[in-house]
Amino acid sequence: MSEQHDLRIFGGSVVSTFTGEEFPADVLVRGNEISAVLPPGTPAEAREEIDATGMRIVPGFVDAHMHIESAFLTPQQFAAVTLARGTTTVLADPHEIVNVAGRDAMRWMIDAGDRTPQTQLWGVPSCVPALEGLEHAGAALSADDIAEMLRWPGVVALGEVMDYRAVVAGDPRMAAVTAAARAQGTIMDGHCPNLSGAELSAYLATGVDSDHTKNRTEVVLEKARLGMTMMLQEKCLDEDVAQALLSLPQLPPLCLVTDDLAADHIVTKGHLDHIARVAVAAGFPPHVVLRALTWTPAQRLRLYDRGVVSPGKRADLVLLRGELAAFDPAVVLAGGQVVGRDGAAVYEARSGEAGALESRVDVETQDEDGFRWRVDLPDGTHRFRAMRVNPRDTYTEAAEIELPVSDGEVAWEGRAVLVRVRNRHGRDGLVFAPLLGRDLAEGAVATTYAHDSHNLVTIGTSRAAMAAASATVVADGGGVAVVRGAAGESVAARMPLPVGGVLSARPAARVAEEAGAVRAALEAWGWEHLNPFMSVSTLTLAVSPALKITDRSLVDVVRRAPVGATVAS
Numbered sequence: 288m289s290e291q292h293d294l295r296i297f298g299g300s301v302v303s304t305f306t307g308e309e310f311p312a313d314v315l316v317r318g319n320e321i322s323a324v325l326p327p328g329t330p331a332e333a334r335e336e337i338d339a340t341g342m343r344i345v346p347g348f349v350d351a352h353m354h355i356e357s358a359f360l361t362p363q364q365f366a367a368v369t370l371a372r373g374t375t376t377v378l379a380d381p382h383e384i385v386n387v388a389g390r391d392a393m394r395w396m397i398d399a400g401d402r403t404p405q406t407q408l409w410g411v412p413s414c415v416p417a418l419e420g421l422e423h424a425g426a427a428l429s430a431d432d433i434a435e436m437l438r439w440p441g442v443v444a445l446g447e448v449m450d451y452r453a454v455v456a457g458d459p460r461m462a463a464v465t466a467a468a469r470a471q472g473t474i475m476d477g478h479c480p481n482l483s484g485a486e487l488s489a490y491l492a493t494g495v496d497s498d499h500t501k502n503r504t505e506v507v508l509e510k511a512r513l514g515m516t517m518m519l520q521e522k523c524l525d526e527d528v529a530q531a532l533l534s535l536p537q538l539p540p541l542c543l544v545t546d547d548l549a550a551d552h553i554v555t556k557g558h559l560d561h562i563a564r565v566a567v568a569a570g571f572p573p574h575v576v577l578r579a580l581t582w583t584p585a586q587r588l589r590l591y592d593r594g595v596v597s598p599g600k601r602a603d604l605v606l607l608r609g610e611l612a613a614f615d616p617a618v619v620l621a622g623g624q625v626v627g628r629d630g631a632a633v634y635e636a637r638s639g640e641a642g643a644l645e646s647r648v649d650v651e652t653q654d655e656d657g658f659r660w661r662v663d664l665p666d667g668t669h670r671f672r673a674m675r676v677n678p679r680d681t682y683t684e685a686a687e688i689e690l691p692v693s694d695g696e697v698a699w700e701g702r703a704v705l706v707r708v709r710n711r712h713g714r715d716g717l718v719f720a721p722l723l724g725r726d727l728a729e730g731a732v733a734t735t736y737a738h739d740s741h742n743l744v745t746i747g748t749s750r751a752a753m754a755a756a757s758a759t760v761v762a763d764g765g766g767v768a769v770v771r772g773a774a775g776e777s778v779a780a781r782m783p784l785p786v787g788g789v790l791s792a793r794p795a796a797r798v799a800e801e802a803g804a805v806r807a808a809l810e811a812w813g814w815e816h817l818n819p820f821m822s823v824s825t826l827t828l829a830v831s832p833a834l835k836i837t838d839r840s841l842v843d844v845v846r847r848a849p850v851g852a853t854v855a856s
Contacts, residue, residue, distance in 0.1 A: 293623060295315050297338065298327075305595060342608060342618075344605075345596065347604060349375070349590070354381065356736075358548060360798055364792075368550070368799075369553060369558045370405050374405070374559045378409070378444060379396070381396045383789050399638075407441070409439075417738070417739040418450060419450075423839065434470075449830045465495065477495040481506050516540055518544040519579070522817070533570065543562045544584075553799070574611070644786050647712070649711055660719040666692060668689050668692075672834070674721070675722075676822060683831075685834040704727055704748055705720070706826060708744050711742045712740075716742065716839055726813050727812055730772060732756055733757040765788025769809060782802055833845060
């Protein structure tokens with residue numbers, strides 16, 4: 288071939304995402320595209336070479352459903368740590384920061400993403416606020432807003448339609464949102480845990496055709512056979528699900544996704560590469576896993592220029608060490624440029640300025656008095672509705688607890704763990720509830736990272752500890768803080784998140800260190816969970832079963848209705 292190439296990758300084996308085969312080949316790159324895939328040693332001139340001896344050459348990984356804010360990082364810092372792990376393309380749904388700051392936040396995220404070598408595509412959040420009428424967020428998007436934003440550069444999808452109960456019920460707000468997206472022919476992502484039967488049909492009929500939530504195995508199969516793209520995150524990947532899908536006459540299209548991974552997880556365990564290893568451990572063959580990381584999500588996102596190592600396709604490539612099943616990236620290329628080696632970025636990532644998104648925590652001074660749970664009840668013992676958590680997932684069930692009331696105040700200290708939600712967007716809103724299912728030492732945690740309205744949430748064993756944790760977070764301009772002791776006299780860990788109260792503009796390594804310290808502090812406190820961050824931050828996610836708490840009330844998620852704090856005798 289007479290024309291010179293920019294790069295030749297030699298000595299490795301290409302893994303075909305079409306056939307599952309591996310074959311020795313040299314891969315040549317010109318500009319940002321693969322220019323040729325040739326038998327080893329075929330004469331070809333190239334300006335640079337990479338020796339891939341002993342490596343497998345695969346397409347860059349594509350994450351079809353995730354939230355950058357869950358890493359607590361800006362788009363630039365997120366790209367730096369995930370590119371090095373092989374993730375070259377993401378579809379990000381920024382519903383966390385958009386619930387804080389609306390359209391301005393969406394534009395800020397898109398602009399920041401454009402300044403990275405990672406392909407960052409965007410979905411317009413469909414539920415801002417997540418549950419209209421039952422919580423106060425910092426912003427609201429109408430169907431008209433969403434219709435306009437779907438036309439913004441870089442936007443390719445309607446973000447997860449999480450208020451699925453409203454969709455099934457024919458709620459006018461959600462009907463208008465889904466109709467606006469369908470009219471533009473855009474991708475429509477779903478969120479509908481264990482939705483089945485006639486309700487599932489009603490949901491699919493709107494055009495929403497994917498789901499990334501945890502489902503019972505039989506519901507996974509039901510959704511798959513109806514053509515719903517199943518997106519499997521870590522908590523969905525177990526042996527029962529793998530065996531059921533692999534036993535079908537034809538394996539349906541599958542996408543492996545990350546959804547929500549904190550910075551410390553990405554730095555220590557990985558990103559999509561980690562999810563791939565979990566999928567292999569669950570029983571999926573490595574070549575099936577690779578396709579679910581590359582070709583299938585690329586097709587889902589209508590990115591027909593990637594997902595396979597083939598001439599004319601974008602040169603997003605990952606060179607894997609050892610066996611395919613290890614999914615161990617050694618070298619990563621994005622658009623023909625080397626961006627990562629041995630798990631680290633080889634370019635400098637700058638975060639820029641937070642600007643108008645900085646320090647948005649509008650609350651009063653946090654003191655002990657603000658954690659007195661006052662009720663309009665006579666003196667005596669009363670039954671209160673409580674939230675019960677578990678160590679596995681984010682399901683919270685309704686429970687009950689008896690607590691004494693004296694002079695209009697619930698005497699909860701020493702008898703229960705308390706959750707308090709305070710609106711942080713300059714509005715009234717203050718709700719308390721007992722929390723069951725945790726054996727906690729003296730102390731508290733406070734956070735402004737709380738799905739999806741990101742109000743100030745505090746959980747603790749005493750008023751003093753809760754006040755100390757909340758005051759720490761407010762002083763940081765938002766974030767997470769864990770304190771120890773009945774008076775909260777010791778700050779065990781803190782992670783400032785001054786960008787909208789949900790992100791940090793600091794380098795990823797620093798944020799990962801802080802996130803790891805918070806995770807360890809939560810676990811030492813007694814908050815045992817597979818994902819402590821998600822367990823704490825989704826207590827307020829009022830579209831996720833079964834009982835949640837917002838700044839306005841306790842919410843029966845299935846009924847989409849507020850419920851009182853007390854239980855009738």
